[in-house]
Amino acid sequence: MNEPTIVSFLCNWCSYEGADKAGGARLNYPANIRIIRVMCSGRVDPELVIQALKEGASGVLILGCHPGDCHYKKGNYKALRRTHLLKKTLKQLGVEEERVRLDWVAAGEGERFAEVANEMAETIKNLGPLELS
Amino acid sequence: MAKPKVAFYWCASCGGCEEAVVDLNEDILKVVEAVDIVFWPVALDFKKKDVEAMGDGEIAVSFINGAIRTEEQEEMVKLLRKKSGLIVAFGSCSHLGGIPGLANFWNRDAIFERVYKEIPSNANPENVFPKTKAKVGEKELTLPEFWDTVHTLDQVIDVDYYLPGCAPPPDLIMQGITAILEGKLPEKGTVLAPDKSLCDTCPRGENKPEKLSIKEIKRPYEIIPDPEKCFLEEGIICLGPVTRSGCGERCINANMPCRGCFGPTKEVIDQGAKGLSAIASILGVEDEEKMTEKDMQKLTDQIVDPAGLFYMYSLASSLLKRKRMA
Numbered sequence: 001m002n003e004p005t006i007v008s009f010l011c012n013w014c015s016y017e018g019a020d021k022a023g024g025a026r027l028n029y030p031a032n033i034r035i036i037r038v039m040c041s042g043r044v045d046p047e048l049v050i051q052a053l054k055e056g057a058s059g060v061l062i063l064g065c066h067p068g069d070c071h072y073k074k075g076n077y078k079a080l081r082r083t084h085l086l087k088k089t090l091k092q093l094g095v096e097e098e099r100v101r102l103d104w105v106a107a108g109e110g111e112r113f114a115e116v117a118n119e120m121a122e123t124i125k126n127l128g129p130l131e132l133s
Numbered sequence: 134m135a136k137p138k139v140a141f142y143w144c145a146s147c148g149g150c151e152e153a154v155v156d157l158n159e160d161i162l163k164v165v166e167a168v169d170i171v172f173w174p175v176a177l178d179f180k181k182k183d184v185e186a187m188g189d190g191e192i193a194v195s196f197i198n199g200a201i202r203t204e205e206q207e208e209m210v211k212l213l214r215k216k217s218g219l220i221v222a223f224g225s226c227s228h229l230g231g232i233p234g235l236a237n238f239w240n241r242d243a244i245f246e247r248v249y250k251e252i253p254s255n256a257n258p259e260n261v262f263p264k265t266k267a268k269v270g271e272k273e274l275t276l277p278e279f280w281d282t283v284h285t286l287d288q289v290i291d292v293d294y295y296l297p298g299c300a301p302p303p304d305l306i307m308q309g310i311t312a313i314l315e316g317k318l319p320e321k322g323t324v325l326a327p328d329k330s331l332c333d334t335c336p337r338g339e340n341k342p343e344k345l346s347i348k349e350i351k352r353p354y355e356i357i358p359d360p361e362k363c364f365l366e367e368g369i370i371c372l373g374p375v376t377r378s379g380c381g382e383r384c385i386n387a388n389m390p391c392r393g394c395f396g397p398t399k400e401v402i403d404q405g406a407k408g409l410s411a412i413a414s415i416l417g418v419e420d421e422e423k424m425t426e427k428d429m430q431k432l433t434d435q436i437v438d439p440a441g442l443f444y445m446y447s448l449a450s451s452l453l454k455r456k457r458m459a
Contacts (some may be wrong), residue, residue, distance in 0.1 A: 010433050033392065044405075045406070045410055046406040046407075046410045047401075047402055047403045047406040047407060047411050047452075049406075050406050050451075050452045050453060051403075051452060053403065053453075054452045054453065067422075067426070073422075074418075074421055074422065076170045077421040077422070077424075077429070078413065078421075079442040080426060080429055081414065081416050081417075081429050081432065082409065082413040082414065084413070084429065084430050084433040085412075085413045085433045085435075085436065085439055086406075086409060086411050086413075088433070088434075088436075088439050088440075089405070089439040089440045089443065090438035091407060092238070092438070092439070092441070092456070092459060093238075093440055093453050093455075093456045093457060094456040094457030094459065095453070095457055102368070105242055119278055131280075131457075132453065132457060133454075133455070133457070
């Protein structure tokens with residue numbers, strides 16, 4: 001319970017389904033991954049990511065459909081470019097870029113979801129809690 | 134009836150906001166006719182003790198420009214808060230932190246090290262650094278503390294209204310002053326400028342293409358922009374989409390892109406994050422489905438200093454407020 005919180009934005013069409021699949025298959029993933037369902041990874045405004053970090057999250061995970069598979073055609077491309085730029089910005093502000101991760105999980109990829117979630121939890125555990133002044 | 138009393142004060146700023154008051158030209162005579170200026174260190178010889186001698190709330194309104202970064206500035210604005218009915222944060226620095234707020238990429242030690250030691254034109258062989266107390270002969274001299282973090286005015290005292298801009302334009306200043314004098318004030322906390330984005334009022338808006346897509350980013354010194362075209366269309370980053378209008382499009386008319394001095398519109402919490410989001414979404418939109426992740430990274434990597442660019446005026450007021458120091 002005391003593990004640092006990882007706010008995870010999952011797209012409704014692929015990644016949330018993927019997480020559901022992981023649950024159905026009784027795959028383990030860490031309890032500090034807190035899932036928020038959004039309609040598209042392209043809906044995850046960088047402001048939301050920074051707000052999550054500001055309000056106590058130590059990491060933010062954004063999961064969307066694989067490139068080419070976006071339900072809205074191009075939302076995940078925008079998420080990709082925003083995340084590149086956001087990570088660079090956060091680094092300049094002294095926040096390790098690994099604290100934000102964007103990845104792709106399809107609706108059938110329950111195992112992949114569990115894998116990414118576990119990896120992210122491990123990364124954040126190694127970085128330690130994010131302390132902001 | 135006695136005329137309402139007005140004060141002007143400056144903190145961490147360049148002096149441009151004081152110029153903006155003078156730029157009212159003949160209109161300043163109307164202001165002086167309607168009010169008594171009781172404190173304005175840059176122009177009139179009143180002292181701190183004169184303010185201390187006033188009753189609480191005796192000053193109708195104090196216009197404070199500049200960010201807050203020293204103990205002295207904190208003391209002065211707290212004094213003015215006590216003595217004033219209304220406090221107006223005047224200009225980008227007191228509203229958002231402004232350019233002085235960029236110091237939040239460092240802290241006091243790093244700034245002193247740079248300014249008093251590293252700068253090549255410095256001669257400081259004895260490593261003299263500012264101290265809050267120093268003994269000179271029999272006497273002890275004191276200086277106010279210099280903080281690690283630059284603050285906006287509303288992070289230090291309660292602020293009633295904001296006059297945005299670097300510096301605020303004369304028409305908004307006059308409108309603000311008139312509204313105060315006539316008692317026709319909007320809700321507390323309002324930014325006294327239109328709640329529209331700059332693109333909404335941009336003179337180049339008509340020529341803006343239906344769909345914007347930037348393939349290659351150009352920095353303003355690299356090309357002479359076409360004065361009719363939208364900057365974004367030419368690949369020059371302009372923060373018009375995430376900046377409040379009301380400035381009179383001064384930069385645009387001088388053929389320079391917007392850098393965000395008016396701050397965001399009402400609903401936005403973090404202007405830098407919104408700017409980043411807006412620009413990232415139009416980078417290479419045209420062929421995005423043909424691009425590899427590497428191609429996209431190359432596009433975004435063209436922005437060399439995103440934090441400095443997107444938070445140019447608003448770092449101190451942003452969600453993170455400053456760089457996290459190791």
